[in-house]
Amino acid sequence: xxxxxxxxxxxxxxxxxxxxxxxxxxxxxxxxxxxxxxxxxxxxxxxxxxxxxxxxxxxxxxxxxxxxxxxxxxxxxxxxxxxxxxxxxxxxxxxxxxxxxxxxxxxxxxxxxxxxxxxxxxxxxxxxxxxxxxxxxxxxxxxxxxxxxxxxxxxxxxxxxxxxxxxxxxxxxxxxxxxxxxxxxxx
Numbered sequence: 001x002x003x004x005x006x007x008x009x010x011x012x013x014x015x016x017x018x019x020x021x022x023x024x025x026x027x028x029x030x031x032x033x034x035x036x037x038x039x040x041x042x043x044x045x046x047x048x049x050x051x052x053x054x055x056x057x058x059x060x061x062x063x064x065x066x067x068x069x070x071x072x073x074x075x076x077x078x079x080x081x082x083x084x085x086x087x088x089x090x091x092x093x094x095x096x097x098x099x100x101x102x103x104x105x106x107x108x109x110x111x112x113x114x115x116x117x118x119x120x121x122x123x124x125x126x127x128x129x130x131x132x133x134x135x136x137x138x139x140x141x142x143x144x145x146x147x148x149x150x151x152x153x154x155x156x157x158x159x160x161x162x163x164x165x166x167x168x169x170x171x172x173x174x175x176x177x178x179x180x181x182x183x184x185x186x187x
Contacts, residue, residue: 002180032089034059034082036075036150038066047094050176054136057155059088065101065105066093067141069142090184091154094165095147102146102165104139143170144181151182 001009037047039062042077048054059082061075068075082088110133114120127133140146151168154160165184171177 001036023055026090028087029056029058031057032087033057033092034079034086034088035059035088035092035094036061036063036066036068036079037094038062038099038101038156040062040096040099040173041078041096043096044172044177046173047171050171050178059086065099065103065104066095066150067140067146068087068093068150069136071153071157075155076157079154080157083160083164088152088164090165090167092184093147093150093154093169093182094169094170095143095150096171096173097143098173100144101139102141106134106137106139109137147181155187 020052031053033053035051035053035058036046037043037060048058048060049121061082062066063075068079070076078090079091083091110123113123124132147168149168151166155166160166166182166187167184168180168182170181172179
């Protein structure tokens with residue numbers, strides 16, 4: 001059985017048995033918080049549990065490395081929508097130790113793209129069209145600095161209200177221990 005078939009088969013039973021009732025909530029976050037977190041699989045359940053948040057409490061945005069790489073990209077748009085349309089009053093950027101983005105090198109990823117059939121010609125066309133692969137595919141050296149950078153990018157966004165606190169944390173994916181990098185109340 002293929003993965004999608006497994007998912008749809010399970011979902012049919014999930015709906016039929018009304019398991020969704022356990023997760024019913026509204027669209028507005030009870031704790032008025034939006035979290036930007038890494039997409040790492042270890043954080044799917046660990047992060048909410050370590051922060052004492054449940055379904056309906058928060059809005060969560062996941063991206064590689066919990067990075068805000070463009071001030072007017074989809075991550076920042078999602079944060080602004082959470083604030084203006086969904087009532088979020090605080091933002092929390094949560095990076096994690098042992099993050100794959102900490103060792104990501106653009107050239108390694110480009111090599112893997114070529115190995116999977118992306119032609120050098122296609123890469124050259126994109127490069128000449130203005131895509132800076134070093135910036136687009138580059139990771140970071142230090143998760144603490146990366147979290148602080150994302151916090152600053154969000155906090156200094158020209159469309160973010162000044163009364164929105166922006167915090168920065170780093171979680172240990174083994175224990176769930178949170179270390180504060182930026183306390184948004186004290187800035």
